[in-house]
Amino acid sequence: MAKVREVCRHVRSKNAGPFWVTFDLFFDGPESFKKYAMSPALGPQLFESLYGADPQLVKRLPVASLNVVKISYARPRPQGWMGERDMHQGQSFARLLNVDIG
C-alpha cells in the first residue's frame, strides 16, 4: 500500500471558479503516474466521503506529459456560502495526503 504523499512530489487544491474545486496530483515520475493515476481509490467515492461531493460531478483527467492527474468536483454549495471554511479550498489537499491509493 502507498499513501498519496509517498508517490507524489506535490499535491495542491484550488477553486476553479465559484462552483468547482480542482486537485492536481503531481506524481514523482512516470512509473507512479502509470500505477496510481487511475487508481479506484482516487475515485468519486473518496471525494464524496472527504468533501461531500456528488459522485456524479467528480471528473478525473490524467495528463501524462506532466505525470499529473487532475480531479475536480462541483462544490455542494458555492464559494462563500454560510458554512464556508476555506474560500479557495486551498487547504483541502491536506486531507488527501494520507489516503492509501493501492
Add this chain to the structure above:
Amino acid sequence: MNTDKKAVGPTKILVPAGALGSGMLLEHVRHGVKLGAHAIACDAGSTDSGPFYLACGVSKHARESVKRDLQVMMCAASEAQLPILIGSCATAGTDAGVDWTCDIVIEVARELAIAPKIALLYSEQSAELLKQRNDQGRIRPLPPSGTLSNGVIDSCEHIVALMGPEPYIRALEQGADIVLGGRTTDTAVLAAVPLMRGASAAASWHAAKVAECGGLCSVNPRTAGVIFTVDQEGFDIEPLNRDNRCSPESVSAHMLYEASDPIIMTEPGGVLDVGTARYVQINERATRVTGSRWTPQPYTMKLEGAGKGLYQTIMLIGIEDPEVLAHLDEFEQGMIKALHARIRQTFGESAGDYDLSLRIYGWNGVSGRPMLAGATPPHEVGVMLVVTAPTQSLANRIAKACNATFFHTPLRPGIEMPSYAFPFTPAEIERGPLYEFRLNHVVETAGGFELVRTRWVDTAQR
C-alpha cells in the same frame, strides 16, 4: 498602431502582472518594452476572492495599489507610445469598477502630464434585459447549476457578462490609447492585440491562457510579469525578470491552474483545445508552444451575478485549559447544545431561521471534519462562533444573548465556571451581509458587441 490584419509579423504582448494592483516593477516593464512589445495588457479581475466584490461593485485591491501599478504601466507605455488594455476593472468588472479605475487613470495622466484617449467598455447587464433573454430561452446553465429563474436574476445586486476581445479591438482601431474594460475573460484582454494583428487564433488564445496570471507560468512564480510573442504557427513566452525563465514544464503545468479542464477551454466565440500542443525550450529563458487548436463557435457570454441575503455576527475565544483541550469533541457538542438552549430560552419562536456554527481553529476549524480517535490535543485553540440570521439586528442580538454561555460553559456540568479568553470588547463582531454567487450561466448573443457599451474619455479636452 498598425491595424492591418494580414502579415504584420509577430505580435509581442507585455503582461506586467497577473492582476492590476498586485505589484509590478518599472524596470521589468521597461525591459519588456525594449524587447519590442506592441501593447501592455493586464487583467484586473477575478471571482477568487469571493462574491462580495461583485455584489458591492468594489475593488479587492486598495486604490493606492492600483494607482501604483497604473503609474508603472502608463509611464512605460507613454514613453514608447504603446496602447494599454485592462480587463475586468476593479476585480468584479462592474460599471462602477470601470469608472473607479478611469478616475485613477485620469489622475495618473495628469501627474505624468500626458493626455491619453481612453475607451471605457461596460458589460454590466440589467435584470430586465436578462429576464427577456431568459424568457427567450437564450440563457443556458453551466454544470452543476440548473435552469435559471427570473427570481434569481432579480435577487442579484450586480450582473456582469464576460466580454471577448472584439470590443477591445474596435476601441484600439478607433484610436484608444488606453482601454479599460468591465468584466472580460482573463484571456480575451491579452489575446485582443495578437488577434487584431492577424496572428493565429489558437496561438493567441493559448498564449493568453498561459500568461493570464503573469509570472505564475514561470519557474519562479513569485516574479510578476511575462512577455509573449505570437505568430502564425505558435507563440513563445518568457519572464520579464532576467533571472527567471519559462520552461516547457512550467508553461504546460500552468494550464492546470484553477481550471477544472486543462485541455479544453471555452471562450466567448470559440473553443481552445491544447491537447495536441507541443512545448519546447528555445533558449535559456523562453519556451515555444505550437499545435493547439481553435474552433469558432456561436457566440456566448458567461454571466456572473452576486446577491446578498442573510447576515452574520461572530465572536472569538481562545482556550488553554488542558482539560478542555483533551476533550475537544465533547466540549464542542456540549457548547453547541448549551448555545441552542440559551437561544431558545431567550428568543422562543422569534429566533426564527437562524444558524449557528463553531469553528475550532487548532483542531478541525478548517476541515470541519471529526478528528481521528486518539489525536494529540493541541496546546491551545481558537474558537469562532458564527451566527447567521435573516437580519443583522437579529444576528447581533443572538450573539449578545450567547455571550455568557459562549464564554463560560464548562466542559461538564459540576465543573467550576470557567472564563475562556476573549480578545475584544464589545465581544460580538458584526460581519455584515453574507454574499453569494448566484449565476453560473451563459447568454447567447449575436456577437461580441451586443451586450457591450463603449464610452470615450478624451483627457486632452479635460
